[in-house]
Amino acid sequence: MSDGLQTYKGEFAARVAANQAQRLANLRKTYDFIVCGAGSSGSVLARRLAENPAVHVLLIEAGGSDDRPSVMEPAAWPTNLGSETDWGFVAEPNPELNGRAMPMSMGKVLGGGSSINVGVWARGHRSDWDYFAQESGDESWGYESVLGLYLEIENWQGAPDPLYRGTGGPVFVQPTPDPGPAALAMLDAALELGIPTYDSPNGQMMEGDGGCAISDVLTRNGKRHSIFRAFTYPYLDRPNLTLLTRTQVNRVIVQNGRAVGVEAVRDGVVERFDAAHEVILSLGAIMTPTVLMRSGIGDEDDLRAADIKVLHHLPGVGRNLQDHVSFGCIWEYREPIAPRNSGSEATLYWKSDPALSEPDLLFCQVEFPVPSPETAGLGVPEHGWTMFAGLAHPKSRGRVRLSSGDLLSLPRIELNTFSHPDDLRAAVACVQLCRDLGNTRAFEPLVAREAMPGPLGQADMERYVRDAAVTYWHQTCSAKMGRDALSVVDGSLRVYGVEGLRIADGSVMPRVATGNTMAPCTIIGEKASRYIRAAHGV
Template sequence: MSDVASSEDHDFSLRARDNQARLAARLRPHYDFIVCGAGASGSVLARRLAENPAVKVLLLEAGGSDEAEAVLDPALWPTNLGSERDWGFTAEPNPHLNGRQLPLSMGRGLGGGSSINVMVWARGHRSDWDFFASEAGDAAWGYENVLDIYRRIENWQGIPDPQFRGTGGPVWVQPAADPSPIACAMLDAASEIGIPTFEHPNGRMMEGKGGAAISDMLVRDGRRHSLYRAYLRPWLDRPNLTVLTGALVRRVVFEGRRATGVEYIRDGQVTIIGASAEVVLSLGAIQTPKVLMHSGIGDREELGRVGIALRHHLPGVGRNFQDHVSFGCTWDYAAPIAPRNNGSEATLYWKSRPDLDAPDLLFCQVEFPVPSDRTAMRGVPEHGWTMFAGLAQPISRGRLRLQGSDPLAPIAVDANFLSDPGDVTTARACIELCRALGNAQAFRPFVRGEAMPGALKGEALDTYIRDAAVTYWHQSCTAKMGRDDMSVVDGTLKVYGVEGLRVADGSIMPRVTTGNTQAPCAIIGERAAAMIRQSHGL
């Protein structure tokens, strides 16, 4: 960054900070819109609504600032896990994982997951968006329209590809710069075993059977460029957008069946603030259904069990929990190779069976060892790399359960990973493909050998799968969009049975997208904003 640009950014930072301090000190009793959660979807939505200067927007975020080196330095992303920027959720003990409890990290702070994640930009597969459209009964959720949105919002820095990539949008997307030789070796290994490679992973590759490519990431000038930084931060000097950090939303407030505001706690003080137009929950796949349930929206029996008065019976709230599950396979370097960029520069999507129409396996190469709590006991090389690979389309479904009527009480997450035998079958194929890749000729100059799992078969392989399973931190689908009895929101993201309330985050996905969920959550924010503007004539 040039000295002039640096000076301008410093001046903007001061102006934005002073503006937000004034707005926070003079909170209004009512805003037109209250957006709850400044994550990947909420940052997009709040910015798009505030682009109309006549609209007053309040954005409530439980966490704090993103001004931390652990956030802004791409290489330091693992240090955010378990920090104050992580909600620190933990799944219930899972008999299908040999009794293990998995940590389920989720971003808490400006940017949400986009401020603590691996910065990968993965749009999802054509089939994901066409499935969304069929579930919603609205072609605007389909792939062709979503592709148009992606082109509009991207500022693509790779080889020009106007059919698939855009260059004028707020989201700075670039291929991993000067990738590690180990990342290039992964593409060569893919070619060796018959998997096609592509110039980038967000075009033709995700319209068919998959392939391998150097990852796209949200890094600009060597710094994380989160969706908060792309969308929201440039708007913090505006008088009509108030961003209140440290504000934990407890419940939505209603008059009859209409949402009229929210109740939140900040600095130990509980406050109710009004929304004259709409409230939008963008709190993520654990907090959004939790707030819905504490607002009286959910399964009748579930709410009654903990003594919450029912406002509207929606049995799907907190159900349909999905996440990508990984089974790390690790190789020992012949000589140390330092990670570059975010330490995860190559990606691959492929099919576990040739008869499938779309990829059901997700591979992210990680340029250092990533064991689970159990597989670490097998011995981890001091220097090595991991094929962080797993289920792109899991069959297993989990659910969330309240543990009391207090909104501050933790919620129980029964992730239920690998409960469906079909997921174990797919996991076996996943590990087989991992080993074929990692043991290919392309890696021979770089590795001493395979550290784990080795040539396991039968029960020994299944035990490894259950011991190795960890999450990609792509929690989703717990307030799904659709038209059946288990749907929570309709195709316009309005919550069924009430008025003035929508959901816009990864919880609305009918199924988890094929790949990292950050980019799809940006689309959810864009779609929500467009539909809200249309609904209110903005």
């Protein structure tokens, strides 16, 4: 291949490189299926379709090889932010964030977000999946059905648990190995506050009120084991799977109401690839609606404003954008403690109001100081740890819009954080619980002082929250699954009004899942493959 897959090591890697070089030299005009995007969902989907040797699959990825230290070394994930493996999106300036324009990193590399994230495997809460089933009208999206899929795809390395963990699948999941003292202190801190702890965050803990646990992670032999590595890479030596890297999809080609192919840009040249059966967009919650709109599918007023011919009026495209917003609270260590693993080893979910039926707060511990650019001026300790206190179910809704109709133009992102007043109130409660956790007796042996925010009055705390707010990089929901006027796909992930076109990525979530989104996106790819294979008898 032209992009570095030849640098993978070993006999199998050589076979992959030779096969993909041959595929590249003999590109077909038509493939049975075209999967756009090699992230968490697209990687699963391409593999599952290619399992049938009679099916020819083209997988297109805008980014390049994942064979680089920033990806493969779990602790190096922060070095991806702002690099060539990151789309580097920035949301529009937001008056609710004191005029700040929030950076919104997304993976632009084989594996997508699963190659540049913290590596946490979080399945989502029971209520998430039951809500997806309710919105779609398809019971197979419900928790019990999805739990069965998780058992099928996991290769669990922890203590045996046949009710909640599978062992025969491609996803190599393990509890964070040898967690550090701050992570263990977090478990004790939770117990001090009456929050239960669990052996794993995936299982009973996410069927009720929540709790605290050491995170499950996708690492294998000390290296990142992304969804691309788990699903797609083992099939790249097969003649029916073609991978194009550094190739950006510009639009879907629609003729007579049917998706028949894609227009993509490779090495500066516009190329067309046709799909005999289906085109599937797995480009993520920013680029999937962008490509739809550039294809003439979206709100007709927005399309006309960008001078794009309207092929199908679908007003929900780009709407309902959601993300987990986070607020960093930082403590200074008494003595330096080196981060272990990815530097994020413990997680906690809890409720801002005991009357709630499910957790609405998300906490992720990071074993080094992580301020926002605005809070950095408050004084960041040289050695310390951060609690990312976040909203698991924000009520604010954003939108993705076209900036223009030009080839490969990047979109405008209106994240609209805190546009719903309930989110600011929940954020203040979230930070207070965060402070309570960090100031427990459990942390006293490790912590010299609370560096930020400290005990602030209501007005100052609200100002702090607005300045501290950052993304969890969990952008989702901008092409949602459902049955109302703003739904973009049905329960089988087919785009309304366009034949032969589906979406399989986090944009189809009706609401953002509780917790990190990699695992739910893997399930979305798995379910898409089953719908497609059943529809076409492959």
